[in-house]
Amino acid sequence: MIRTGFSAAGPTLAEVGEYEVIRAIRQAAPSALNGDDAAVFTPSVPNSRVVATTDMLVEGRHFTPEFTTPFDLGRKAVVQNFADVEAMGARPIAAVLALSAPGSTPLEVVRELAAGIQSKVGEYSCELVGGDVTSGEQLVLSLSAIGSLGGSLPPLRLAGARAGQRVVAHGNIGYSAAGLALLQSGAQIPTALYPLVHAYQCPQLTPGRGLIARAAGATAMTDNSDGLVRDVSALASQSNVLIDLYSAALAPDELLCAAGELLGEDPWAWVLTGGEDHTLVGTTEGDAPVGFRTIGSVRKGSGVLVDALEPAYTDGWESFL
């Protein structure tokens, strides 16, 4: 089933006031660490390094109520941030939320949002440990994640790829973009294609894959947030290498092909430029770590190719277009 839409009923944020808004968030996403000036917590591993990242979701830019629910939006915000932590080979340990919303927003929207955040941080055994709420013209969801990097292995930096290594990926590529295209088309979406829509509404990412990759000898990693070619290009550029992707490993699957046929679009565009899957893409000396598959190889040179040729599509997310 595809759920979309934001509740329009019940008391608004302006009606209940800041105190009740914070109470609703803390009820939906409880944490004993929340409620003070700042949250204080112990890293999961002694003497570990700290990892920090932030991602913002703006109404009308990153989401609209027509295509998602507050619950999925909350989940997506967590995945976006935690994927960045995992892409360093680290473990997410906490999140904080800054939220701006018009006073006319129903409290129920914020409650669902917090429930979505709770649902996803819970999958990682994490908590929402603090936040800030304020009025603003748009709904803006700014989540920051804190992670912990244990042990003495280096983090999985963009600059760690070396010629001769293998490119590996965990998770679907192109699903989120295809799901959004289906929603935007206004077409009747066949049940079989719901997984694409669900992937747009909240990308799938198995907790702990980045940690496993680092332990298994991965050398560099990123997540597919702005588009595969663009994100892999950043990795190639930072590492001063050329990355050659294998079309056979990336070829659109049945779902992507069916969606392409339905919409009259080339599913390769979703695969190469779609982004927002938050798939982990990295490099490794040896075999692909458990849960990862090989999608290319690292060579001397620069740029990104597909089967040694220029990719058919290369653009990606641009924040200020």
Next chain:
Amino acid sequence: MIRTGFSAAGPTLAEVGEYEVIRAIRQAAPSALNGDDAAVFTPSVPNSRVVATTDMLVEGRHFTPEFTTPFDLGRKAVVQNFADVEAMGARPIAAVLALSAPGSTPLEVVRELAAGIQSKVGEYSCELVGGDVTSGEQLVLSLSAIGSLGGSLPPLRLAGARAGQRVVAHGNIGYSAAGLALLQSGAQIPTALYPLVHAYQCPQLTPGRGLIARAAGATAMTDNSDGLVRDVSALASQSNVLIDLYSAALAPDELLCAAGELLGEDPWAWVLTGGEDHTLVGTTEGDAPVGFRTIGSVRKGSGVLVDALEPAYTDGWESFL
């Protein structure tokens, strides 16, 4: 001198694009830790606990270009967040910035903002280690701070105050609200009152005071962000105590009195309800720690009094009014 206004000249964010926006921020606020999926850094103290907090500044709600500059706005965002870290008795170690702005915003505005952030994080020997930029209808500045709490002493929680202790404060109280009132009045502001305006544009907070207070035996702490009575009430309520403030210690100083006279307002309102000074206010068993002064006492009971009477003003910041 009072500086206000946002640059309207030069290329816009939409004209230069996301890559250049990020480059400008990183040039103005450089960090070797920035530029990957997430930042990885070592806490200042081995085996320390992690501290996290977030605060959002929304255009038209928390600031307007008429009353501040992007530089001061960046500085203020840091102070707000770092005050929350200090209020736990911890040391700020890093900040991440999520920024939403209309595509029509001049790049220079973002550059100045980042320079302001750099100026303030530098005072704390910290760095801006990561971020996210996106378009949006309003300028929204969402900063998150990460801190480090070393040693085995507990953090300075709101719930730590006990009857018989002393209430102490570091920093001016009421200055920020008085400064904003001066700016909003449209009056010609005498040079002597510039410190009030500057306190509104960027509150003063000496780095390290929270750390010192914790080491010196403070038991609870918060910062004056929403209004003195409101913030102290939160501390009293969490600690199940009554806090009696001394009017002699809080009495408006010459500057506040002069501003009150100029505007025909009672400066006590700024002192008791103004907020945004980010003054550290806490409790301690013994003498006031260095840099702090005594402003009240903790007793059995509940609520906040001034000289054992109900405060003349008790309201404060409300996010959704």
